[in-house]
Amino acid sequence: MNEHLDALSPAPVWRHFRTLCNTPRPSGHEAELVAKLEAWADGLGLAHDRDAFGNLRIKKPAAKGCEDAPGVILQGHLDMVAQANAESPHDFTRDSISTYVHDGWLHAEGTTLGADNGLGVAAALALLESTEVAHGPLEALFTLEEETSMGGALSLDEGWLEGSLLLNLDSEARGEAYIGCAGGSDAVVDARLPQTPVEAHERCLDIAVTGLAGGHSGLDIHRPLGNANRLLARVLRLLEFADARLVSYQGGTLRNAIPREAFARVALPADEIDAVTAKVQTLEATLRGELAPADSDFALSVKPVAAADAPDEALNLDASAMLVAALHAAPCGVERMSAEVKGVVDTSNNLGVVQLEDGRAHLCALVRSLHDSAVTAMVDRFRALFGLIGARVKAEHGYPGWVPNAQSPLLATFIDCHQARLGREPAVKVIHAGLECGILGSKYPALDMISFGPTILGAHSPDERVDIDSVEEFWTLLKALVETLGRQAAE
Known part of the structure; x- marks a missing residue:
């Protein structure tokens, strides 16, 4: 299903997003997707484990010559909001999300699309399998039940993660970087x-x-x-x-x-x-x-x-x-x-x-x-x-909320990459939404974090849609940032 996604660019990201669309994953029902991702990681020879709550981590060693770079955590959540129009017979626990393209935007047929946070997860998976990006040690952290309770992040084991830099891939506007969020x-x-x-x-x-x-x-x-x-x-x-x-x-x-x-x-x-x-x-x-x-x-x-x-x-x-x-x-x-x-x-x-x-x-x-x-x-x-x-x-x-740090070295690197690759600086913002960064920062206070992503409108409603061109830009920026960080020596 959703074969037309294979024709979109960047192909690696959309291929993984197709898997997410075809795998039911409302909050509390992520087990099938977790099993698929573990099997996928095994096929690539990537180490993976889960914490006590079931959050999934997939690790990839540093590329040759980047062993001393700081460890980077790619973070997103596996679940999606389950909202459908009244006339829709869709069963989010059993049915795939049916998608279509209209005027440069990807939509779902009468339901939420799951671009929140499916595209962030897909980009992390694409980066894990890439052989073209020089990078330091990578960890992909995929949390559970973000949309209903933040349960995965709240229950995350302390002392489990190894990286010092965290890229949250769960914000929804191209050209923007988020450095703070609301608690709730x-x-x-x-x-x-x-x-x-x-x-x-x-x-x-x-x-x-x-x-x-x-x-x-x-x-x-x-x-x-x-x-x-x-x-x-x-x-x-x-x-x-x-x-x-x-x-x-x-x-x-x-x-x-x-x-x-x-x-x-x-x-x-x-x-x-x-x-x-x-x-x-x-x-x-x-x-x-x-x-x-x-x-x-x-x-x-x-x-x-x-x-x-x-x-x-x-x-x-x-x-x-x-x-x-x-x-x-x-x-x-x-x-x-x-x-x-x-x-x-x-x-x-x-x-x-x-x-x-x-x-x-x-x-x-x-x-x-x-x-x-x-x-x-x-x-x-x-x-x-x-x-x-x-x-x-x-x-x-x-x-908890995420207290902004305008002096973040990671933010400075992101701004430089954004300017170099896209010809403009990003807008630096604080978001009135519950990004998991606040919780993760409370458990790992030494983490330097930013959040960015493609343009998604109408999240949490059946009008949810993603700007296809912004996904290409998001992927370009993510690769550039990880490559730049890979050239930095660990402190």
Whole structure:
């Protein structure tokens, strides 16, 4: 499958990316890919091992004459975000990603592409097999479960890696080098809320927010994109005049993807249905005006539930009102822009996953910040807000940020290579996303690190796509940098 990738350049990178597309690898399901890569390494005679968590390392000795160069770690994550359009039957645990080229960009058919971080992994594999690049000692570190929990990096064995320089291949804009990133934590809310029977005079409606563009909850959080959970909470808040009671709710599937869809079922007096329908239709027109043009496909629908499908219970009126109010008031989006780095988001939150079933409410929001203290404060705001409705709130999967070092020798070498090979200096930036560098730096504080990669747009959404020309540029730069480092004597 995906044979057309073999016709793209650079051929070694796209050949490996084809393998990744053809191997299902959502977070937590990387075992098949790991086995393939180990067999591939065996075929080349490359040493490989895993740490206790299952992170994979493949090692390649220095080329002749480069034995004294500093060791370089090529780092990326094997898993990908599993997001598909509602009409797609794709099973990320079984099906290959189907790709196509349009106007110089590689896309997937109705799903995420997995260029994040598949192209970084593919480039590392291509470099490991290359016989044309003079290099010092190489280690390729491929981590697991980055997209869901940073679990691989957080569990990485200390004292395992040998290199002193780390090239993270997981950023998404050509012509840029990243030297810092946000830390983050999940704010997880759980509550058991009281229910009462759906009465004879009540009927049920299904309300749906669909058609939003979605996006990466860090890289795209500053863009004017609708969040389906925030929008549906606004709709539900509007319906309190009709004594609408929540029966169920499902919004978003990943805490690190801006939710594109959200669905709720409510019970309300039958004689309020016409008024509710009219208000929803009016609100749809209002929201279309607010969301255009970024979310031009937005739709808000209301549909009666057949009597045969009516539920037995809904939240009682007070519990429903409190939950809706908390969702409506919850922090969402950009909280603060950075005072130190112009144009960079300092602190944000993505109201990523909201669920309600049988009276059990669950929410998972991903908080990001350049300051760990701000992450703690934001999680505490969730604790304070949802504590008012008796919910339990905890912080999970926390990870540190990566403090920028503008004086990095590795950065200086990268800038020189970029200028020499591409005729221009790169923009040096800090990213509002959870690169694994922050975690790796906490475990290996002596590492000198930078992050760079090809241009990927729409990551974490089915609109994900990669600029094919930027992959050629990325590969050229990676080879040049590794060759330059290979000529440097180890300190």
